[in-house]
Amino acid sequence: MPDRIKVLIVDDIAETREQLRKLLSFDPDIDVVAMAASGEEVISIVAEAYPDIILMDVNLPGMDGIAATGKVIEIVPSVQVIMLSVQGETDYLRRAMMAGARDYLTKPPGADELMDAIHRAFRLKQKMGTGMLRPLSEQGEQQTRAAAAGAMDAKVITFYSPKGGTGCTTLAVNVAVALQSILGPEARICLIDANLQFGDVSIFMKLQPSRTLADLVPHIGDLDPDLLETILVTHSSGVKVLVAPTSPEEAEMFRESGTEESGANVTFRSILQFARPLFDYVIIDTAHQVDEILLAVMDITDLLLVVTRPVIPEIRGARMYIELLRKLDYDFDRVGLVIDSVDRKRMGIQPEAIERAMMPALAHVPLDERTALRAANLGEPVMVKGARTALGQGILELANTIHERVHVVAEEEQPEVETLRRSGLGRLL
Ligand SMILES: Nc1ncnc2c1ncn2[C@@H]1O[C@H](COP(=O)(O)OP(=O)(O)OP(=O)(O)O)[C@@H](O)[C@H]1O
Numbered sequence: 041m042p043d044r045i046k047v048l049i050v051d052d053i054a055e056t057r058e059q060l061r062k063l064l065s066f067d068p069d070i071d072v073v074a075m076a077a078s079g080e081e082v083i084s085i086v087a088e089a090y091p092d093i094i095l096m097d098v099n100l101p102g103m104d105g106i107a108a109t110g111k112v113i114e115i116v117p118s119v120q121v122i123m124l125s126v127q128g129e130t131d132y133l134r135r136a137m138m139a140g141a142r143d144y145l146t147k148p149p150g151a152d153e154l155m156d157a158i159h160r161a162f163r164l165k166q167k168m169g170t171g172m173l174r175p176l177s178e179q180g181e182q183q184t185r186a187a188a189a190g191a192m193d194a195k196v197i198t199f200y201s202p203k204g205g206t207g208c209t210t211l212a213v214n215v216a217v218a219l220q221s222i223l224g225p226e227a228r229i230c231l232i233d234a235n236l237q238f239g240d241v242s243i244f245m246k247l248q249p250s251r252t253l254a255d256l257v258p259h260i261g262d263l264d265p266d267l268l269e270t271i272l273v274t275h276s277s278g279v280k281v282l283v284a285p286t287s288p289e290e291a292e293m294f295r296e297s298g299t300e301e302s303g304a305n306v307t308f309r310s311i312l313q314f315a316r317p318l319f320d321y322v323i324i325d326t327a328h329q330v331d332e333i334l335l336a337v338m339d340i341t342d343l344l345l346v347v348t349r350p351v352i353p354e355i356r357g358a359r360m361y362i363e364l365l366r367k368l369d370y371d372f373d374r375v376g377l378v379i380d381s382v383d384r385k386r387m388g389i390q391p392e393a394i395e396r397a398m399m400p401a402l403a404h405v406p407l408d409e410r411t412a413l414r415a416a417n418l419g420e421p422v423m424v425k426g427a428r429t430a431l432g433q434g435i436l437e438l439a440n441t442i443h444e445r446v447h448v449v450a451e452e453e454q455p456e457v458e459t460l461r462r463s464g465l466g467r468l469l
Pocket residue numbers: 201203204205206207208209210211380381382405406407408409410412413416431
């Protein structure tokens with residue numbers, strides 16, 4: 041039996057604190073270790089109480105719950121904050137996420153909802169603490185070998201859109217930078233520009249690469265981590281980038297190796313398979329056609345994000361692609377929709393209408409032309425200095441959602457796999 045989950049409750053109303061405490065007393069895994077009535081109070085007791093989880097009310101007299109969240113995380117970085125607020129305060133959500141809150145519930149939370157959120161946040165905390173999200177670089181041979189053996193596989197996140205100019209590169213670049221900042225400098229985040237002919241990740245990040253993906257092709261039979269390391273370009277955020285070849289002709293080198301039976305490009309698939317165990321996350325930006333490179337990417341992807349803006353031709357393109365995925369029997373647990381450039385103020389197609397026509401979206405990223413333009417022209421990802429802009433906040437929320445989705449889903453799948461193993465069926469998988 042693992043340790044009990046230590047919870048600290050923060051609310052200025054004594055009755056609410058008491059109700060939450062009572063609710064949690066029904067869960068044998070949870071131990072309420074302390075309660076506080078204000079932001080100032082939680083800051084003064086958090087080091088001593090050392091909770092795993094804090095339930096934080098947004099509206100507190102004096103310092104509000106969001107400011108208090110930022111402070112408690114500085115004092116106890118491992119703590120997971122679940123924010124509570126009354127309905128209608130959803131614009132707090134983004135600020136809460138910015139301050140580092142892990143989850144957000146509306147008051148009064150249902151018992152199941154509250155306990156689920158606590159267990160989920162605790163599982164994430166344990167993963168971070170046990171190094172399951174830790175880097176694989178700067179390590180000895182032993183770990184590199186473990187990595188090569190696939191002991192620790194990155195989560196692979198792909199951004200794809202059948203139409204150009206929908207925001208795939210913007211999202212891929214900034215989600216990579218956001219994950220690096222959420223997980224800290226130790227995390228190994230790799231960004232791969234799979235738009236081999238016209239990739240522009242290096243422009244979005246102002247990188248001057250001396251080596252590109254094309255330099256891996258001659259070594260495809262004997263890839264090793266040192267070689268990969270010399271070809272990766274490190275951005276100032278810490279993200280490691282495999283940039284696209286510098287000319288469309290060079291991209292042709294990939295075609296020569298031919299395709300697997302599945303249609304996936306042999307060379308590109310080898311590169312992805314080699315890189316995967318060396319990172320915590322691999323983020324892939326793609327070109328817009330469905331070809332052998334995209335098929336190689338799709339095979340290895342944990343979360344395929346189809347990007348569209350609220351514009352008819354793009355929605356139509358995304359729908360056709362989703363239909364294609366259906367025909368290919370692609371696993372829909374691995375597919376997510378992202379609606380970019382959402383503008384609620386303007387007349388036009390609202391994201392809910394797109395969701396009804398396709399599937400619920402994983403995130404709506406707001407239209408923020410000023411920030412996007414500045415980022416593109418300076419070659420400075422939004423997340424570097426613009427995390428507080430509307431676009432920055434939208435992307436941060438998307439990155440958090442992705443992180444939660446791939447890790448919590450993986451976690452929740454585990455017991456099932458174990459049952460299968462026990463019954464001996466696992467060997468057949
Ligand atoms: N949420 C947003 N709000 C405003 N502008 C945006 C937003 N997202 C992206 N853009 C802008 O839209 C343009 C296209 O974005 P981006 O290059 O990321 O798309 P893409 O799908 O990768 O396009 P390409 O076809 O060139 O690969 C860029 O100028 C970018 O700055």
